[in-house]
Amino acid sequence: MNSNFSASREFRGPRALALAIFAFCGVFVTIGASVFVARVFAQAGSDPASEFKRISAQLSAARLSGGDESAAQMEQALAYLDSVALPVLNVPAEPNLEGANRGLAGLVSHTPPVGENYRLVKLGGTPAAYAMVINFGLGGPAAVRIYAGGPGHYALAAKIDHTVQKDFFDSDLELVPISMPDAVFVTVAGRTDDLSTGLFSAWQFDGHRLITLWTSDLLQQSTYAADDAGFHLAYCSSVDEDRPSQCLKMSQDLYRFQAGAWKRIETADLPPPSASGK
Numbered sequence: 475m476n477s478n479f480s481a482s483r484e485f486r487g488p489r490a491l492a493l494a495i496f497a498f499c500g501v502f503v504t505i506g507a508s509v510f511v512a513r514v515f516a517q518a519g520s521d522p523a524s525e526f527k528r529i530s531a532q533l534s535a536a537r538l539s540g541g542d543e544s545a546a547q548m549e550q551a552l553a554y555l556d557s558v559a560l561p562v563l564n565v566p567a568e569p570n571l572e573g574a575n576r577g578l579a580g581l582v583s584h585t586p587p588v589g590e591n592y593r594l595v596k597l598g599g600t601p602a603a604y605a606m607v608i609n610f611g612l613g614g615p616a617a618v619r620i621y622a623g624g625p626g627h628y629a630l631a632a633k634i635d636h637t638v639q640k641d642f643f644d645s646d647l648e649l650v651p652i653s654m655p656d657a658v659f660v661t662v663a664g665r666t667d668d669l670s671t672g673l674f675s676a677w678q679f680d681g682h683r684l685i686t687l688w689t690s691d692l693l694q695q696s697t698y699a700a701d702d703a704g705f706h707l708a709y710c711s712s713v714d715e716d717r718p719s720q721c722l723k724m725s726q727d728l729y730r731f732q733a734g735a736w737k738r739i740e741t742a743d744l745p746p747p748s749a750s751g752k
Contacts, residue, residue, distance in 0.1 A: 522554060522557075523580075523581060525554075526551055526554045526555075526581060527581060527582075527583035528583070529547050529550060529551045530551055530581075530583045530590070530610045530611060530614070531583040531584065531611065532544075532547060533547060533548060533551065533610045533611070533614050533615055534583075534584070534589075534590070534610050534611030534612060534613060534614030535614075537613050537614050537615065538612070538613040538614070543615065545637065548615060548617075548635075548637075551610070552608070552617060552619065552633075552635075555592060555606055555608060555619065556606075556619060556621075556630055558574075558577070558578065558581075559574070559594060559604075559606050559619070559621060560621065560628055560629070560630075562574040562594065563604055563621055563628040564625070564626055564627065564628050565625070566625060566626070569594075569604070571594050571595070571596065571604075574594050575592075575593050575594055578591075578592040578593060578594070579591075579592075583611065584611055584612070587611075588611075588612045589609060589611050589612030589613065589614070589646060589666075590609055590610060590611040590612070590614070591607070591609050592606065592607070592608055592609070593606065593607045594606050595607060595649055595651065595659075596651070596654075597620070597651060597654075597657045597659055597679060598651065598653065598654030598655060598656065598657045598658075599622075599654075599655070599656070599657035599679060599680075599681055600655075600681075601622075601623070601624035601625070602657075603620055603621065603622040603631070603657050603679050603681070604620070604621045604622075604628070605618050605619065605620050605621070605649060605659070606618065606619045606621075607647060607648070607649045608647070609646060609647055613645070615635070615636065615644045616635075616644040616645060616646065616647035616663070617633065617634060617635035617636075617644065617647070618633065618634040618635070618647070618649060618661065619633050620632040620633065620634075620679055620684065622679065622681060622682075631679070631682070632679060632683060632684040634661065634677070634684070642663075643663040643664055643673045644663065645663055645664050645666065646663065646664060646665060646666045647661060647662070647663050648661070648662040648663075649661055649662075650662065650698070650700050650705070651700075652676070652700060652704075652705055652731055653731045656678060656731055657678060657679040657680070657681075658676065658677070658678045658687070658731045658736075659676070659677055660674060660675065660676050660677070660698075660700070660705055661674070661675045661677065662674055662698060663675075664692070665696060668719075669694045669695055669710075669719060670694070670695050670696055670697070671692055671693065671694050671695075671696065672690075672692070672693055672696040672698075672709075673689070673690060673691075673692055673693070674689070674690040674693070674696070674698070674707060675687075675688065675689040675690070676688040676689075676705075676729070676731070676736045678731070687731070687735070687736035688729075688736045690707070693707070693709035693710070694709065694710040694713060694721065695708075695709060695710040695721055695724070695747060696708065696709040696710075697709075703728065703730075704728050704729055704730035704739060705728070705729040705730070706726060706727075706728055707726065707727045707728075707729065708724060708725070708726040708744060709724070709725060709726075710722075710723070710724055710725075710747075711723050711724065711725035721746050721747055722746055723743060723744075723746060724743070724744035724745065724746055724747060725741055725742065725743055725744060726741070726742050726743075726744050727740070727741050728740045728741075
């Protein structure tokens with residue numbers, strides 16, 4: 475018997491029709507976004523991937539040279555990455571993030587791709603949300619795109635970039651998932667200077683909106699790790715005022731997301747480093 479006609483009759487009424495329309499709309503949005511982006515890039519006279527590489531290289535070069543950055547180019551490049559991510563996510567089975575990230579690695583415009591990377595990450599939640607972490611090259615802008623909606627109808631749901639958050643430190647961005655059930659994660663920005671100066675922020679995506687839980691100061695000589703105990707952050711907590719590159723005291727904080735809040739659980743002193751390092 476054809477399985478298409480073997481379903482129970484209780485699924486053939488309005489509920490079935492609503493689900494079918496919902497799934498179709500999700501696919502339609504994905505296809506529509508892909509076609510729109512392909513058309514926009516095609517107008518530039520090259521294939522979309524090549525045009526994306528050209529734009530991402532320009533975004534990095536503009537910032538390194540101190541020139542004007544093009545918001546239109548940034549949005550165009552981000553829209554292309556959305557068009558790549560959504561077909562990967564809108565599949566019946568679990569998305570193949572490993573395969574998708576291999577494909578994204580082929581979009582880099584620099585050889586070697588220092589500071590440039592594009593990566594899909596599972597954030598968690600029910601249904602699961604996903605994020606793309608975007609770095610447009612050494613010194614270039616960075617962003618996070620968050621996709622939600624569930625299988626068959628994932629769409630762009632939230633974003634972290636300098637356009638949305640004016641104080642966002644968009645340099646050498648990393649993302650660390652913290653709590654899968656709660657879709658809590660930490661972004662790490664900076665840490666490319668000689669003193670590994672970083673800015674850390676904790677976020678939660680509640681399925682509809684992005685919530686800022688905590689943001690650190692700019693922390694010198696910072697290192698971090700995440701495990702079952704929580705998020706560990708080590709940094710220089712006392713700097714020699716006469717020699718700012720010298721750290722007098724290191725501290726380490728432990729953070730956890732518990733009872734619906736981001737909490738610092740403990741702080742401990744560490745011996746000062748013998749030499750600055752990343």
